[in-house]
Amino acid sequence: MSDDPTGIQADIAARTDSYFNRTRRIVGQFGDVTVTYAVFLRRPVVCAPRLMLEWIGTAAAARGVRIDIDLMYREGEWVGAGEPIVYLTGSMVALSDMETLLLQKIGPASVAAHNAYQMCMALPAVPFLAMDARHCAGAEMQDMMAYAASVGSAAARAEGARGFVGNANDGTAHYFGSPKGLGTMPHSLIGYAGSTVRAAEMFRETFPDEPMTVLVDYFGKEVTDGLAVCARFPALAAAGQLSFRLDTHGGRFLEGLDPAESYAVLERHAPGAIRRYRSETELRYLVGTGVSAAAIWRMREALNAAGFDKVRIVASSGFGTDKCRVMQDAHAPIDVVGTGSFIPDVWSETYATADIVAYNGVPMVKVGREFLLRKNGARKKAGL
Numbered sequence: 001m002s003d004d005p006t007g008i009q010a011d012i013a014a015r016t017d018s019y020f021n022r023t024r025r026i027v028g029q030f031g032d033v034t035v036t037y038a039v040f041l042r043r044p045v046v047c048a049p050r051l052m053l054e055w056i057g058t059a060a061a062a063r064g065v066r067i068d069i070d071l072m073y074r075e076g077e078w079v080g081a082g083e084p085i086v087y088l089t090g091s092m093v094a095l096s097d098m099e100t101l102l103l104q105k106i107g108p109a110s111v112a113a114h115n116a117y118q119m120c121m122a123l124p125a126v127p128f129l130a131m132d133a134r135h136c137a138g139a140e141m142q143d144m145m146a147y148a149a150s151v152g153s154a155a156a157r158a159e160g161a162r163g164f165v166g167n168a169n170d171g172t173a174h175y176f177g178s179p180k181g182l183g184t185m186p187h188s189l190i191g192y193a194g195s196t197v198r199a200a201e202m203f204r205e206t207f208p209d210e211p212m213t214v215l216v217d218y219f220g221k222e223v224t225d226g227l228a229v230c231a232r233f234p235a236l237a238a239a240g241q242l243s244f245r246l247d248t249h250g251g252r253f254l255e256g257l258d259p260a261e262s263y264a265v266l267e268r269h270a271p272g273a274i275r276r277y278r279s280e281t282e283l284r285y286l287v288g289t290g291v292s293a294a295a296i297w298r299m300r301e302a303l304n305a306a307g308f309d310k311v312r313i314v315a316s317s318g319f320g321t322d323k324c325r326v327m328q329d330a331h332a333p334i335d336v337v338g339t340g341s342f343i344p345d346v347w348s349e350t351y352a353t354a355d356i357v358a359y360n361g362v363p364m365v366k367v368g369r370e371f372l373l374r375k376n377g378a379r380k381k382a383g384l
Contacts, residue, residue: 036358038084038372045110047073052105076155107352115342116152122324130167132340146172190218196225213243243312254295262287262294273330285326293330
């Protein structure tokens, strides 16, 4: 029988940096000591430690060792740049080769949680749907990003925002308290059906009891196709069970818009926003191509004018923090935002670091990292 039934020890040996494997052997030969590691990031983040802590628990159990965990910030709390998130104390032989993998599991998650929090707070009255999976590099990252969005969302909800209400796949839906992912149809179904109305009919025939969200940008006729779907399903529209997802790409304007008409739309609904923009990026979010504030207002105008004021608008395409902030300023009539833009843009910002700060209880750390040493009276926050 294998002495590593879970495979975790072999995985650590294969995936950790080689100098940590060598250190483990050297310390094992010359005498083990008890060490304390401090784990930190160089930028402010929202604490998202659960995946790391669960992995440490599994690794410690596989090795038959005890690792004391002193979590300095609860899940969802703000952590300043350079502040230790957690202290880990245990055998140097047991801990030395775990550093690489445990850092992978806390840095990106905490930065993504920060981003998700900022997005939710930028549009506090709008619910979000996590659509990160398609941009993730495999299942582990997918799990990490969904978890991070749920942490940032919970922190924002504690301050009154709606936050993330679900995600787009079943595998990570549990992080949002749901048994399954949310969503209706991709662009490929519209192409298969040959028309937006026919795709909606196919969906309705297959899933007759579910609310329906229809993509309306495939043929470049968001308004025309949206109104045609409303006319085909007037009862759904009147009951608020019909939504349109705007995903117009950045290479064109929403149907009927151009620069002049985009300015005119915002003059009718949010004239202050167009006078307050501060950068070319903000101007593009307001009146540019793609899913701009003007595009969302134009879609809302057309639906209301035709008597379909209960039909909801789901906005997607590049909704990061800055775009959400612009939409809030323009009072864009968004009912749901679908986004995976909480995934960190600059991956180097996600790098977590660990340093040993005590050997057998004696404080010691490399020069320049003295800020990691435990302070007298430092608070301990057990649990998540």
